[in-house]
Every structure is written in C-alpha cells, then in structure tokens.
Amino acid sequence: MKQVIYTILENEPLTADVCRMVLAGDNSAITAPGQFVNLKLDGLFLRRPISVCDLEGDRLTLIYKVVGRGTAQMRDMTPGQTLDALTGLGNGYDLSLAGNRPLLLGGGVGAPPLYWLAKKLIARGAAVAVRLGFNAAGDVFYEDEFRALGAEVRVATADGSHGEKGFVTDILPDACTHYFACGPEPMLKAVYRAVPSDGQLSFEARMGCGFGACMGCTCETITGYKRICRDGPVLRKGEILWTD
Amino acid sequence: MDRLSVNLLGIELDNPVIPASGTFGYGREFAELYDINCLGTFSFKGTTLRPRLGNPLPRIAEAPAGMLNAVGLQNPGVDRVISEELPRLKTVFRKPVMANVSGFSVEEYAETCARLDACDQVGWLEVNISCPNVHDGGMSFGTDPAMAARVTKAVKAVTTKPVIMKLSPNVTDIAAIAAACQEAGADGISLINTLMGLRISLKSRRPVLANVTGGLSGPAVFPVALRMVYQVAKAVKIPVVGMGGVSSAEDVVEMMLAGATAVEVGAANLADPFACMKIIGDLPAVMDRYGIDNLRDIIGGAL
Known part of the structure; x- marks a missing residue:
C-alpha cells in the first residue's frame, strides 16, 4: 500500500452514469488486476474504493458508476485536479x-x-x-x-x-x-x-479503512474470516460461503 | 522528544498519542506503513474470551464529519491474541501495548484480563464497558454505576497491571460512572467510546447498517468528547485518557487541557493511515505556537 497524489488527465462519461477517469502518478504499489485504490474526496470522511481498470506506466484508468455523493464528486472533477489515493489495496486476481x-x-x-x-x-x-x-x-x-x-x-x-x-x-x-x-x-x-x-x-463491500484495520467488511469463508478489503476482494471459488 | 513525554500510570510514554482500539487492529497493517514505535503506545483491537465474527455486513456507514460502525467486536479471542498476535507484534513494536478487553459477563471480563495479565508486552488493561454494537453485554456494563463498579473490582482482583475503564458516552451522567469506577479501584478512565447513531438509505428505506444502529466517531463527536473528558477529569482524581474525534495535534492539546493525560486517536486512522504519525510530527510546532514547553504541564490546564 502506498499513498499517492494523482493528477487527473481525463474524466469522461462512458454512459449516462458510468465515467472513466485517467490519472497520472506513482503506480508502483499496484501489482495485480483486481486490486483497488481508495480515494479521499472533499467533504466525505471515508475514502471511496474504486477498482483498477487499466495501468500503463504512470497512467491509471478507473471506471466508476455515479451512485452517491462520492462518485458524483468524482464525475465533476476536471483534468489538472489532484486526487489523494491509497493504492495497491486488496489481493487481486491470481x-x-x-x-x-x-x-x-x-x-x-x-x-x-x-x-x-x-x-x-x-x-x-x-x-x-x-x-x-x-x-x-x-x-x-x-x-x-x-x-x-x-x-x-x-x-x-x-x-x-x-x-x-x-x-x-x-x-x-x-x-x-x-x-x-x-x-x-x-x-x-x-x-x-x-x-x-x-x-x-x-466481491464488493462497504468498507471503512480499505486496508484491513477496522474489520468493517469481514465475511465468513470456508477457510476462515476474510476481510474483503485486504484478504479479498478476490475469493477463490472453493472458499466461498453464501449467506443465503 | 522529552517535551512530548507523559507518564501514564507509571509507564513513560514518548508522547501522549495512542491509536484507539478497533482502528489499529493488532498493529500489523500500520507497521507495514511506518515505524509504529513513534507512537506513545496503541490500544489493540477489543479482545474477548472467545473468538467473535462480529455483526453481519454492512458494518460501516458514512456520516457528516465522521462515520458509523457496527463491527460488533470481531476478534480471534484472547488465546489466539496471546499466542499469535502478541508474538507478531513483538517483532515490530518494542513498547508496552494497551490491551483492550470486552466481555459479556463480569466473570468473562475477569478471565480475559487474567490471561492478559500474564503477558509482559501488555502495559495497561483498557476495559471496554461501552461497546454499543453488541446486544448481550458490552455497553450495559457501562451505563450503570453499580455494574461498572462490579466489573472494575473483578478485573482489579486478577491483575497487577494498571486498569483503565473505558466509558460509554451514551449515559446521562458520565461523571457518576467514572466516580463509581474510581471508587471500585480503577487506576484510570478512558473516554469516550462511540455515540449511538443511525443512517437510513433513501433508496431502500431501510437502515444502512445490518445492525440497524452503529457507533458514531470522527470529528463530529470531538466537542462532545471534550466536554465529557472535562466533566470526568473534574469528578475523579485518577488519570483520564481522552478520545473522540481527535484528528490533529491541536485536538490533542485541547484534550489535554480538558484533563487528558494521554489522547487516543480513532477514526482518523481509517481515513488516513498516517494520521497518528502526522499528529506526533505536528505536536512540537503546535506547542511552540501556543507557548507550551512540555505537554505534561498542560494536563487539566482548562479545568
């Protein structure tokens, strides 16, 4: 995990409520597809987790759906603005x-x-x-x-x-x-x-910290309790316990 | 460094900043980010006699200038904390740690504390009689002076370590609870735990949290916490550890002026994992700005 200040390069709608944001910054902590970044947004206490869509050198692409105040704020951001992100979160796909x-x-x-x-x-x-x-x-x-x-x-x-x-x-x-x-x-x-x-x-979950400290997103699996943010978000098929 | 040091119940802290229980795990995640030996100490994740999964999801909700949580004391149980977490912690943290303990009966509190009493790494026992997110104990011990006193007595009987009783703000007279704990032999008081709150989703028209209610923390609660720390510091002679919405070095100073000997930092760690490191780094400049030579001199300065 690394805290990175990214600069927004592009931020465009793909559909009525889905947007793509391209950022420039230090991607060194992001090691696998399926990992996410946790974004600090003005006026919101908790960060907002967004999965990594693409990564090339120092370019990072995020695709997000506008569902609430955090993502609405992201939609209104413009190139040149900066975003504080915790990067390289989650296990990612193997x-x-x-x-x-x-x-x-x-x-x-x-x-x-x-x-x-x-x-x-x-x-x-x-x-x-x-x-x-x-x-x-x-x-x-x-x-x-x-x-x-x-x-x-x-x-x-x-x-x-x-x-x-x-x-x-x-x-x-x-x-x-x-x-x-x-x-x-x-x-x-x-x-x-x-x-x-x-x-x-x-898997998706409402997270607190996004890096495994608060136990806000723990679920039970066949191999024990897992924090979606840290031990996930990717779970192996054989360890999943459906709750209903 | 010495300008920042305080003495908490016989143990010297390099500075008064202590990550609060439930926001710092058992230290591991943060030790990957910075040298956690810069902390005064930290209060580890609330530990119970037996392992607990905690509450169903969602457990977390956003709030104005804060957050709600209803984690429900998820922890691996005291035996695994002693056999796995503490040895792991020893490799990254050389200071005494504060052991946070919860329970569902007086006997359970005592048994968990007795087991932790045997651990050299544990400097203090912080006994949480204030968790708002479990339905079969927790806060009920912290809302009745007689019950709070019973837990205090039972814990004091099994340990020689300093016992700090962690109080709930969800009461009408927090000073009375603090006084009852002092009377029963508590060595210190820490407060506040979270304030009971609720969020409802406009989309689903249902509470956001599966537990319905959750504990509010973050900057939103700071003035309430400060007021209660002040009231308790006036009411008792034993040291008070202040917490609730602290997120800056200025907040730490304010808490100490209200009577806190040391200051815990909670929700801020979740929004910014480097929060405590930054607060400690900012303290000397803030002290200079307000003409404070030594932090220990200002404890209770506003009382």
Missing part, C-alpha cells in the same frame, strides 16, 4: 491459475477490473473469452475495447436491447480452463452455480 482458455465474466461496473486482467492474460498467450452483462443497450461500455485487446467477446443485456437477451450465464462458452468474475452478488452467485470449472470471484 493469474497463474488461468490456463490457456480463461473466461472473464463481468456484470455492469464489475467489467472494468477484467480489462487489465484480459490484457495481461492475452500478453501471456491465453485465448481469452469475455462475457459482459448489462441492463440495457445504453449501459454497455468497453465491449469494443475488450475486443481490441484480442479477446472473444459476447454481451448480454437483461432487456435484450443489445447483444443477447439475458445474463452472462446465458452466453457461456462450452468450456474454459478457469474463470474470473466481477459483478453484483446475484451475478456472482449465478456464475458460481453455472460454471463448473474453478474460478476466482471479486
């Missing part, structure tokens, strides 16, 4: 388990952390399949960006207005060596049940 045909499953703003992951897996020579789920055509983002990386991409929308009608679990490939999922909990649960191979799932 790429060594991917095999040669990994499957990446993203729902809504669960898609962004899969982008840097896809990039890294493709660079290692894997044939990457990406399945993205959104509510409607207007919510879709990064479909082309994933394709441009060289991934095989299919999209589902709940209302059928873009791609196939349904959920990511309706457009699964026949087989995969391992899967990586990120999205809302109902989606993660559906993926967990639908995909027979081993996988890693990234």
Whole structure:
C-alpha cells in the first residue's frame, strides 16, 4: 500500500452514469488486476474504493458508476485536479491459475477490473473469452475495447436491447480452463452455480479503512474470516460461503 | 522528544498519542506503513474470551464529519491474541501495548484480563464497558454505576497491571460512572467510546447498517468528547485518557487541557493511515505556537 497524489488527465462519461477517469502518478504499489485504490474526496470522511481498470506506466484508468455523493464528486472533477489515493489495496486476481482458455465474466461496473486482467492474460498467450452483462443497450461500455485487446467477446443485456437477451450465464462458452468474475452478488452467485470449472470471484463491500484495520467488511469463508478489503476482494471459488 | 513525554500510570510514554482500539487492529497493517514505535503506545483491537465474527455486513456507514460502525467486536479471542498476535507484534513494536478487553459477563471480563495479565508486552488493561454494537453485554456494563463498579473490582482482583475503564458516552451522567469506577479501584478512565447513531438509505428505506444502529466517531463527536473528558477529569482524581474525534495535534492539546493525560486517536486512522504519525510530527510546532514547553504541564490546564 502506498499513498499517492494523482493528477487527473481525463474524466469522461462512458454512459449516462458510468465515467472513466485517467490519472497520472506513482503506480508502483499496484501489482495485480483486481486490486483497488481508495480515494479521499472533499467533504466525505471515508475514502471511496474504486477498482483498477487499466495501468500503463504512470497512467491509471478507473471506471466508476455515479451512485452517491462520492462518485458524483468524482464525475465533476476536471483534468489538472489532484486526487489523494491509497493504492495497491486488496489481493487481486491470481493469474497463474488461468490456463490457456480463461473466461472473464463481468456484470455492469464489475467489467472494468477484467480489462487489465484480459490484457495481461492475452500478453501471456491465453485465448481469452469475455462475457459482459448489462441492463440495457445504453449501459454497455468497453465491449469494443475488450475486443481490441484480442479477446472473444459476447454481451448480454437483461432487456435484450443489445447483444443477447439475458445474463452472462446465458452466453457461456462450452468450456474454459478457469474463470474470473466481477459483478453484483446475484451475478456472482449465478456464475458460481453455472460454471463448473474453478474460478476466482471479486466481491464488493462497504468498507471503512480499505486496508484491513477496522474489520468493517469481514465475511465468513470456508477457510476462515476474510476481510474483503485486504484478504479479498478476490475469493477463490472453493472458499466461498453464501449467506443465503 | 522529552517535551512530548507523559507518564501514564507509571509507564513513560514518548508522547501522549495512542491509536484507539478497533482502528489499529493488532498493529500489523500500520507497521507495514511506518515505524509504529513513534507512537506513545496503541490500544489493540477489543479482545474477548472467545473468538467473535462480529455483526453481519454492512458494518460501516458514512456520516457528516465522521462515520458509523457496527463491527460488533470481531476478534480471534484472547488465546489466539496471546499466542499469535502478541508474538507478531513483538517483532515490530518494542513498547508496552494497551490491551483492550470486552466481555459479556463480569466473570468473562475477569478471565480475559487474567490471561492478559500474564503477558509482559501488555502495559495497561483498557476495559471496554461501552461497546454499543453488541446486544448481550458490552455497553450495559457501562451505563450503570453499580455494574461498572462490579466489573472494575473483578478485573482489579486478577491483575497487577494498571486498569483503565473505558466509558460509554451514551449515559446521562458520565461523571457518576467514572466516580463509581474510581471508587471500585480503577487506576484510570478512558473516554469516550462511540455515540449511538443511525443512517437510513433513501433508496431502500431501510437502515444502512445490518445492525440497524452503529457507533458514531470522527470529528463530529470531538466537542462532545471534550466536554465529557472535562466533566470526568473534574469528578475523579485518577488519570483520564481522552478520545473522540481527535484528528490533529491541536485536538490533542485541547484534550489535554480538558484533563487528558494521554489522547487516543480513532477514526482518523481509517481515513488516513498516517494520521497518528502526522499528529506526533505536528505536536512540537503546535506547542511552540501556543507557548507550551512540555505537554505534561498542560494536563487539566482548562479545568
């Protein structure tokens, strides 16, 4: 973990409520896709955790959905402004388990952390399949960006207005060596049940500190209590205990 | 360095800054960020006789100038704290640590304290009779002077270490509780724990926290905490450790003027993991600005 003052390079909307922010700063503490940064915003006491979408040198890309005061404030920030971030938080995905045909499953703003992951897996020579789920055509983002990386991409929308009608679990490939999922909990649960191979799932939680001190986001797993912010947000399929 | 030192119940602290229980774990996460030996000491995560998972999620909510938490005393239990956390802590922290203890019966408090009494690393026992987030004990011991006295007596009987009773602000007369603890033999008083609060989501029309209520901390509570520290310092002769919304060196000085011998820093650590290190670094300049030669000279200066 490292505290970094980033400078905003770009901040543009991708859809009606999803934006992309590109920052410049010291990315040295960020070591794996699936990790997040925790942002200090004016007038808010707790930092706001946002997953890393992409990283290249000192450029860091974050994609966030405007859901409350913190993310609304982020949307209104302009290039040249600075952001105080705690970086390199969370465990991130373990790429060594991917095999040669990994499957990446993203729902809504669960898609962004899969982008840097896809990039890294493709660079290692894997044939990457990406399945993205959104509510409607207007919510879709990064479909082309994933394709441009060289991934095989299919999209589902709940209302059928873009791609196939349904959920990511309706457009699964026949087989995969391992899967990586990120999205809302109902989606993660559906993926967990639908995909027979081993996988890693990234969870969301309301966090206090974001670095493991406050026990504000602990969940129970088969391998013991885990802090989503520190021991997660990525959990191995075999350790997950669903609460209902 | 000596300008900052204070004596807390027979143990010399390099400075009065103490990360508060529940915001600093058992020190490990912060030791990766900075040398935690710069601290006066720290109060480790509230520990109970048996392991506790704590409350369901969500446990955390934003509040104006602060936060609510309803963690519910998650901890690995005293035996694992002694066998795993303390040995690990020894490798990064060479000072005596403050052991924070919670319980659900008088006997349980005493048993947990007795086990920690055997640990050389433990300098003080801070007995939390004020957790607002558990339903089967905790705060109920801290809202009744007679119960507070019973816990104090039971703990004092099993330890030779200084016993600091940590009080709840969720009472009508905190001075009476403090006086009852002093009467029962407490060596010191620390306060305040969090104030009971609530947030409701406009979207779901339900409380944000799974526990419904949570404890409010952060700068929002600072004036309330200061007032209570002042009241308690006036009411008792034993040393008082002040806490509640402290987030700057100025706040530390203000708490000490209100009667605090040492000052705990809580929620600030969660928003800024370097908060305590910065506060300690800022203290000399703030002392110079206000003509303070030695911090120990200003304790209770406003009483």
